Amino acid sequence: MEQLISISLGYIFGCFQTSFLIGRLYKKVDIRQFGSGNAGTTNAIRVLGWKAGVLTFLGDSLKAILAIFLIRLFYNDQVFALYTGLGVVIxxxxxxxxxxxxxxxxxxxxxxLLAFDYRIALVACLTFIVIVALTRYVSLGSLFIATWTPIAIYLFYPDRLEMLILGLIFMSLAYYKHMGNIKRLLKGEENKLGQKKSA
Incomplete structure (x- = not known):
């Protein structure tokens, strides 16, 4: 029951679509109809500009932090933070x-990751910045974060199998959503940060 409550709470917070709302309020457009069709930070940067992209990242990160903060008022075990976070991502x-x-x-x-364990988040953030700075492939940095999540959980919480499984689910969801990016990366056709994408 605790797991179900955590995932459900996270899902409610996760449904707050920052870039969609910014697109509607700022330019009266549905961002999912432009660029890559994705309602995320990178597409917000390409379609709506850097300011909208930064606001999207902050909004999408903050909703996870707030959801985990709330669930911790009821459950102290770290595993419920991950269940809630998984609900947010879903x-x-x-x-x-x-x-x-x-x-x-x-x-x-x-x-x-920031709300769960700042050490894991710090490594993820710094490595993401380095990867994107060197390659300009946001998707490559994103896939690192996805891969790092279960690895970090195993390293920092070696005796928590349930948490490791959740980490693997986080990674699987990210790889599933990035299948198109992975194919373009392998073909050398992936769009780099700063490139515009047409409607």
């Missing part, structure tokens, strides 16, 4: 009121 990726078409969950995952 809600972000598959919001029911937008026909389950949302983002890819990396900004939300970043917020989850």
């Amino acid at each position: 809600g972000h990726n598959f919001p029911f009121y937008l026909k389950f078409k949302g983002g890819k969950g990396i900004a939300a995952t970043s917020g989850v």
